Amino acid sequence: MSGGGIVTRFEKSSASQGINQECVEVAHTADGGRAVRDSKNRNGGPQFYGAAAWGAFLGAVKDGRFGG
Template sequence: MNTSRETRATAWRKSSYSNGGDNNCVEVADGFPEAVPVRDSKDPDGPVLIFTHGAWGAFIGGLKGRGCP
């Protein structure tokens, strides 16, 4: 995965739980079979973190286990 090119040209999405806030969330890109790209919505040209699907699923599962939506 060439993150610098591929993630710039992709569509990013925010959580539906962001309540329309423009600058207070992370964004996730779909469509990458081997990874889950994540970035800060306040810095769309900044760094992109790349997680495996397993690591991202564990992170989301941990949030849900703490009562986060």
């Protein structure tokens, strides 16, 4: 869980443009972590991830550990 407030705008991936525009949005937090929210339900509130957790997630994505 991240302890920092949101310091940037939420951004969607450029891959979410076009036919399937439903995606997650990510913003930076003051402590170097990220806030993530569902673009279909922006009022549902974000989930917060600290810098180490976000880095581990990105490493797993780059390593292909999610089957995609």
